[in-house]
Amino acid sequence: MSEATQTATAGTVADDARHDNPMWSSRLAFILAASGSAVGLGNIWKFPYITGENGGGAFVLVYLLCIAVVGIPIMIAEVMIGRRGGRSPINTLRIIADRDKLNPRWKLLGWMGIAASFLILSFYSVIGGWAINYVGHAASGAFAGASSDAIGSMFGGLLGDASSLLMWHTLFMVAVMMIVVRGLKSGMERAINILMPALFLLLLVLVGYAASTDEFSKGLNFLFAADFSKLTTEGVLSALGHAFFTLSLGMGVMLAYGSYLPKRVSIVKTAVTVSVVDTVVALLAGLAIFPLVFANGLEPGAGPGLIFQTLPLAFGKMAGGSFFGTLFFALLVIAALTSAISLLEPVVEWLEEQKGISRLTGTLIGGVSIWLLGIATVLSFNEWAEFHPLAFLPVFEGKTVFDILDYVTANLIMPLGGLLIAILAGWFMNKQAVENELDMGNGIGFKSFMFVLRFLAPAAVAVVFIYNLL
Ligand code: PHE
Numbered sequence: 001m002s003e004a005t006q007t008a009t010a011g012t013v014a015d016d017a018r019h020d021n022p023m024w025s026s027r028l029a030f031i032l033a034a035s036g037s038a039v040g041l042g043n044i045w046k047f048p049y050i051t052g053e054n055g056g057g058a059f060v061l062v063y064l065l066c067i068a069v070v071g072i073p074i075m076i077a078e079v080m081i082g083r084r085g086g087r088s089p090i091n092t093l094r095i096i097a098d099r100d101k102l103n104p105r106w107k108l109l110g111w112m113g114i115a116a117s118f119l120i121l122s123f124y125s126v127i128g129g130w131a132i133n134y135v136g137h138a139a140s141g142a143f144a145g146a147s148s149d150a151i152g153s154m155f156g157g158l159l160g161d162a163s164s165l166l167m168w169h170t171l172f173m174v175a176v177m178m179i180v181v182r183g184l185k186s187g188m189e190r191a192i193n194i195l196m197p198a199l200f201l202l203l204l205v206l207v208g209y210a211a212s213t214d215e216f217s218k219g220l221n222f223l224f225a226a227d228f229s230k231l232t233t234e235g236v237l238s239a240l241g242h243a244f245f246t247l248s249l250g251m252g253v254m255l256a257y258g259s260y261l262p263k264r265v266s267i268v269k270t271a272v273t274v275s276v277v278d279t280v281v282a283l284l285a286g287l288a289i290f291p292l293v294f295a296n297g298l299e300p301g302a303g304p305g306l307i308f309q310t311l312p313l314a315f316g317k318m319a320g321g322s323f324f325g326t327l328f329f330a331l332l333v334i335a336a337l338t339s340a341i342s343l344l345e346p347v348v349e350w351l352e353e354q355k356g357i358s359r360l361t362g363t364l365i366g367g368v369s370i371w372l373l374g375i376a377t378v379l380s381f382n383e384w385a386e387f388h389p390l391a392f393l394p395v396f397e398g399k400t401v402f403d404i405l406d407y408v409t410a411n412l413i414m415p416l417g418g419l420l421i422a423i424l425a426g427w428f429m430n431k432q433a434v435e436n437e438l439d440m441g442n443g444i445g446f447k448s449f450m451f452v453l454r455f456l457a458p459a460a461v462a463v464v465f466i467y468n469l470l
Contacts, residue, residue, distance in 0.1 A: 027265045032196045036338030038278035042246040047282040052300035055230030056222040066243035075271040077425035080437045082258025088350035089113045089252030100430045113252025116413040121343040122373035128336035129168025138325030143316035159381040176340045177367040202331040206288040219291035250417030256346035377402040411468040419461040426454035
């Protein structure tokens with residue numbers, strides 16, 4: 001008897017049935033979509049600059065270890081929970097708690113995830129807007145021969161101008177909504193089938209270009225030669241935190257995507273593939289960026305401005321810089337878009353599950369409220385630059401609204417969500433169901449996976465989490 005008939009016979013609200021939304025059309029479609037979510041500003045903007053700040057190789061090694069030991073197991077767990085529940089994060093967790101006779105409060109984990117998507121997208125969209133703006137700068141040749149002051153004031157000028165930030169943020173959000181509103185197959189899958197290959201192609205062209213510079217080996221060295229004297233505790237912790245952010249874990253995005261995953265697809269293989277793609281893209285982004293930085297005598301440790309200030313300087317000095325600069329920022333826009341889609345989707349999926357809300361209404365309600373909240377981030381760089389609303393708490397001292405949103409989501413909600421997902425899948429969920437979903441048999445592979453999920457991953461996350469709170 002199929003699941004659907006079972007539910008019908010039981011005559012209950014169709015709780016056990018998966019939603020009637022279509023499924024991903026193939027394993028590849030899921031891999032592209034989940035990689036699209038994972039590969040984002042985190043890979044191309046954040047990974048290079050935190051690697052630069054943390055001295056390179058040794059940090060990269062720790063990051064790779066975190067992906068393998070914590071990231072992959074939690075991604076497997078999250079996709080599995082999503083597929084088993086087959087609904088938006090909140091309802092999936094409600095259904096699973098119900099079926100496995102767990103505390104109904106597990107559904108709060110779903111609420112936390114939806115809230116995190118909401119908050120992250122509100123600022124992610126503003127930064128996506130910067131990237132769109134920079135495509136224009138690069139294409140118009142504005143970097144060519146520009147001094148570092150000129151490039152600095154280009155960035156400062158953008159951040160200082162609330163109305164133009166708002167315009168780019170709006171443009172980005174509209175693009176995201178136009179894709180999500182068309183639904184899983186004709187919206188998201190179609191867009192991702194074009195955007196992801198374009199992303200890989202652009203990245204390869206850029207790495208090829210970097211490989212033709214004299215400083216390529218210096219870039220390679222910086223990324224892969226581990227000098228442990230440069231590694232700090234902070235660095236280790238930020239590597240683990242970044243593993244969560246870059247794999248889009250701990251907040252229901254992979255759970256929502258997993259809810260559309262057909263039963264016959266292997267979750268383990270798929271999750272490993274997505275994590276490998278994400279990691280390779282981050283490393284390639286590093287290989288595209290650092291040789292240019294070194295070839296132009298610039299410093300890798302510039303922080304968040306690496307992509308928007310250091311790199312344009314490099315593009316400005318080299319032959320063909322306007323062309324490659326345009327490609328680079330186009331790559332950044334594409335990466336940001338496919339991640340943003342995955343942030344809006346769980347919100348819309350949940351709204352759609354409410355009585356009488358269509359996909360169109362859901363996308364409008366979700367998208368417009370996120371856009372509105374984004375205005376707080378827009379203002380954080382100018383009018384509200386000195387507004388530190390939570391300054392009475394020591395962790396939030398000197399933090400703008402944008403800083404707070406970034407901190408709360410990446411350092412608190414995502415690790416906490418990841419921890420709870422590992423605990424739910426490792427300790428509470430029906431063991432037989434876990435075994436069935438993962439379909440790896442009950443041998444050494446499954447046993448070691450369960451060990452990592454029950455002990456190693458939660459312990460690692462707990463350490464970061466507690467450290468972040470202190
Ligand atoms: N993984 C995305 C990136 O690296 C960010 C993201 C986080 C997307 C959480 C979805 C959910 O940029």
